[in-house]
Amino acid sequence: MFDPVSNKIDFPRNEEEMLAFWDARSIFRKSLDQRADAEEFVFYDGPPFATGLPHYGHLLAGTIKDIVPRYQTMRGKYVERRFGWDCHGLPIEALAQDDLGLAGTTAIVEAGVDVFNEKCRSMVQTYVNEWRKTVTRMGRWVDFDNDYKTMDTDFMESIWWVFQQLWDKGRIYKAHRIMPYSWKLTTPLSNFEANRNYKDVQDPAITCRFKLKDESLFGPNAHFLAWTTTPWTLPSNLALCVGPEIDYVAVQDLSDDTVYVMAEARLASYFPKEDSYARLKTVKGAELAGQGYEPLFDYFADHENSFRVLVDDFVSTGDGTGIVHMAPAYGEDDYRICRDADIELVDPLDAEACFTAKVPEFAGQLCKDADKGIIRALKDAGKLVHQSTIQHSYPFCERTDTPLIYRAIEAWYVKVDDLRDKMQALNNQVHWTPEYVGSKRFGNWLADANDWNISRNRFWGSCIPVWVSEDGEDSICMGSIEELEKYSGVKVDDLHKHILDKVVFEKDGKTYRRTPEVLDCWFESGAMPYAQQHFPFENAEGFENRYPADFIAEGLDQTRGWFYTLMVLGTILFEKPAFKNVVVNGLVLAEDGQKMSKRLKNYPDPIEVIDKYGADAVRLYMIYSPVVRAENLAFAEDGVKQIMRDLLIPMWNAYSFFVTYANTDGWEPRKAARSENLLDRWILSSLEKLSEDVTAAMDDYDLQSAVRPFVRFIEDLTNWYIRRSRRRFWKSEDDDDKLQAYDTLYNVLLTLSKIGAPFVPFITESIYRNLRTEEMPESVHLCDFPHFAGKHRDPDLDKQMAVVQTVVQLGRSLRSEYDLKVRMPLKGIHVATRDMSLKQNIDELKHLVMEELNVKEVWFGEDETALATYSAKPNFKTLGPKLGKKIKLCAASVAKLDTDEITAILGGDTHTVDLDGEAFEMSADDLLISRNPREGLAVASEGQIVVALETALTPELEQEGLARELVSRLQNLRKSQGLEVSDRIQVRFRGSEAVQAAVSEHREFIMTEILALGFEFDATLEAETVELNGEEAAFVIAKN
């Protein structure tokens, strides 16, 4: 006996029960232990920040990260799954700052880095329990107890090792980087932070002139014009920049004979009146390269290589003069271009962004406040040409609402740009899903990869393990705790900044202190393959078996993130990609296509959706969408419901149907001989096809394609196999056919539970648990993935059944058209098709049609022309390549063919077409023939099949129809009175003569159908009179 199964199923509650079972019986553990000696399938989990609750993006990635390992486990692999936590970085620092009420860097330092870092440490795990709960509830199997955290000492020591590897390979260097900087917080911010608080503001916009030194070019009084919205950067001007292809014109101002040089495209903006100037000369920007000019101010007048014209493509003529003033400390392009021209930057601002003594006139003034004074000084010196203001959007500090400035910050870099080719070559070894993300998006990113800035002027992170001598001459990079101990004599067991910065040591008479920066937390996630196992301090042996990963999965937004950092470090350290297969998922948006926003509340709480429909439904909904191929998904709760109704409920009902009848009959699983029943053979063939299709898609990491075949199979199983097999389960005697039906449906459900297990782990477990026998594994997730090796495949049968389904569909369509309900038996249906592959199984196939359409006979024939006429078109696909343009002549000729001519061609004749004097012979293969039902007959056709329904009714048929109507009515009575399907009943009835006649003629049939033991006429019966096909009747039933 199986446990009784209700067709009313509460999926969420059922899932909770399965979770409890997995937990109690340690099924996840067992699924690993069982494969302990098997080949390893290596999975790396990208660490999330746990600074908030998991959202749909996490659930999606988590589902993908669950399905593939479950599938591979069932395929016989050992798949370790360790959860990882990204503990460091700004998100957690921001939380700690809020909690401690610390506005900026200065405040943190004042409060003490130790206080701050310990606060961060204590807050990192705030949401861990919530994460664990939600991830587990989604059915994801992942090891939380053996997780890795980027703040673990082991992890951080491996980071040192990785850093030292780069150091030893000469890939680490220091340079400046232009970053958004908050003078109020005295700290640089990330671009990301700067992007979050733009305001529209008014700033000065001035144009000033720079006198050329070379008088031979445009005469003695020539000036370059440059435009800027940051006058305070002008004291630090060290160069001008022009675009190489831009035309520059020198014009003489007729009012004072001064000559100005600017982009021709900008001339009209500065000299709107054409009679106010005279054109002297036009040159390309490239020709101006190297021209010297007199500095605006003399603060840095002796600076090397400076005060000349540089050339770069970045210059545009969208605004300004087409000549750009360069202050390399305060602009990204400025910095890059000047560095390439060997111009050292100058930065005369202090930490609070006030001018230092290097610019004595403005010393002590905040840079922005100095704008006015600088403008006045330029005006007084006659160097200001034009002055106005501009309204534009400008980034502000989120915390203090002061404007940010861009300035050069010292930073550590990993040299990457010379690895572009190598990384691209390694990337070509990676299998990306979808393909284009790898070849295009990521490939293009690698093709112009820039050096990687890995340092952050922050507090809570892995430290850059470099100690620098006080004179700045020497640096020592530590690769392990032991090494640090060797130099310093200090043994540390915590590698965070507030501990390490206290480690100071002497060597060769110099004092060494640690460089203050911490590492970008992307460095840590990129180093996760090594650091999670404390490589090389532990687990050095067999490392090559755990690197690279066979599989990773993350969102599209990781192109620049984890995918990239994994690739960079893998390339430098091992010259191998860090992963072999990667599934890239898209973004989960709210139902309206907007981003999900906590503020707008435009999406339902994940937990609530799971509690309402179950995790299986949520998983399936997401996986069966293009979001697993990096496209966006507008998350619709109704879609989850739909999936439940379309797939999960039908699957459950099929199972519930089976258990109900198997229990009624006391059927037990048995070793069965192969069924010869056509439906059995067909559904097994379909099942095997399902398994093949799913396997192929999963081996290609195409999850959406893996799910798609389930839809068709569930449809075939419920609406054809079970629907057409129902009566086989009801027959009271235990004949072979009935047993075979049980054998088949049992095997189908058991196998289906295994094929579906990776995708919908709960419902499949529930089904499997009830169906399994003692000798089978206790969980579906401990089973092997079904593999048949072609045992049941029968493509001919698939095709025959498809024809039968088409015939039935056409028959139903005709019944509907002629208003003949299916309960009314009809004489028969004619099926005409030239494709007689059906013949092989014709008797059994015939019966399927007869039962489904309620007809007394099915006549198969090859002659379609009695039922339909033919018309033809050329088969463009085959003829197109042969005929080219002439196909049009051919089409006209073919269209004229009549039924007789086409019949002849189908019989083997050829049709000759005149193509511009050239005879072309066409055979049946060159034609696409369509069947058009003849007028006045109940005929329908689809493809190569034509059917005709015999619509005439006879008294016998009508009487039988009435009997069936009666059966239907009584069945509904049974149901409405809540009887069990196996309950026997007593019936009393009254009715018209026709009803009585139908009862006496079909008495046995009726009683069998409704399980009646007695069926008595009672002319005085008191019951509601009902109408059956226009006849009156009334019934009372009672349980026997």
Place this chain on the structure above:
RNA sequence: GGGCGCAUAGCUCAGUUGGUUAGAGCGCGUCCCUGAUAAGGACGAGGUCCCAGGUUCGAGUCCUGGUGCGCCCA
């Protein structure tokens, strides 16, 4: 501004190497059926395949240029 992607029925999406009637599910309307099913079936309405050019005998599909949306970067 650059790279990449997406755009097909009211909604969610399929659509093979280009082949002549562009499909499915849901939703909607009408009818039918129900002895597993919160179900199932039939029929119907609903499309400028984002726009404009081009290649081709033939374009939802290939090419060019736009538009809108998204991600990443600047």
